[in-house]
Amino acid sequence: MDRLENTVRPYAWGSRTAIPALLGQEPSGEPQAEVWMGAHPGAPSGVDRGTGGTLTLDAVIAADPQRELGAGVVARFGAGLPFLFKVLAAGEPLSVQVHPDLARARAGFAAEEAAGVPLEARERNYKDANHKPEMLCALGEFTGVCGFRAPLSTVALLERLGVAGLRPVIEVLRAKPETEALREALTWVLTLHPDTVARLVGATGHALLRLAGESTDAREALMLRDYAALADHYPADPGLLSALLLNHVVLAPGEAVYLGAGVPHAYFRGLGVELMANSDNVLRAGLTPKHIDVPELLRVVDFAATEPGVIRPRSVAGHPGEELYPAPIDEFRLSRYRSGGWPLPTDTPQIVLCTGGRVVLTDATGEEVPLAPGQSCFIAADSPAVTLTARGADATAFRATVVGAQAGACWGLSEAA
Structure with a gap:
């Protein structure tokens, strides 16, 4: 048994208080977004095996995978730890994102390696050749969006907002078959001119706040305020418009969601534990200053409306x-x-x-x-x-x-x- 020394990732969206509170420490004033526990080369945990210094868990496993992982796990998944465990603390919204399936991850990684795209390059999509299904379990109330809402339900919401600039996406969602409608709607959002995005996000944010103030349903009002907050955080970003196509989710402590390949999602606020396949592959659809590769994103997204299934233990x-x-x-x-x-x-x-x-x-x-x-x-x-x-x-x-x-x-x- 090895107590782990773990790395805290200081991403800008991280909470400044949640992880210090969990650890019983004073906040540093800096965002603390994730604690990584595992053997991913991006931030492997440290262990002390009595050698006079700290070893990284990936190196320990590589030295004797049969002992550390077991013969059955090595035979099935290879000589690396198959999962990555995290504590995640969202103080601000994360990007709207999807993760590739295994075949697409392998193909995309191989193509970028062959093209000589550096791993840390802004335009790099695939950091490794693995898929990234994941599960998030809330430690307190946790909010976000997960999976496409049924097109006609989104139409009903957008109609209530009364934003004229959203008419094209309303008509697409109303008239086309589900998969085609969702694909065209997301493509429309991601290919708008930047000036149009800024105007639409501003108008939509104001409409959401108006509707939240009029709502007598506490759950609906929370959803509308969460969406409206995206306009404040990212006023010239298509992420709010992408998120409006998705189901709003509120997890109570102890509840979880599972996110398979191609399911668009974003976390808004809360503290939770996250478990995933050992990968860092992310393709983004907004709420981020990072690279958005629209053609590759559209290849990966699963354009199916789903009800976000809340998982209880x-x-x-x-x-x-x-x-x-x-x-x-x-x-x-x-x-x-x-x-x-x-x-x-x-x-x-x-x-x-x-x-x-x-x-x-x-x-x-x-x-x-x-x-x-x-x-x-x-x-x-x-x-x-x-x-x-x-x-x-x-x-x-x-x-x-x-x-x-x-x-x-x-x-x-x-x-x-």
């Missing part, structure tokens, strides 16, 4: 204490443990993160690793049996691992929530 047959957040992906598996002492399944790599109270990990040799909120631990596949003890009524730990050759049987869910 379920108990797992044969695994006492575990509350699983089911997702249709094998590279990662997210579960939660609360007060009590519980044995952890072994034979796969795992990272345990404490988000409340005090958590202690104890292996069969008696070694203990105590975790305070915000602290995490890597457990190698060959570790002796480990018990997780959550001490106190508010003690909570999240566990990230793999659905691999050994872990596949852990997906059996009971009906108890």
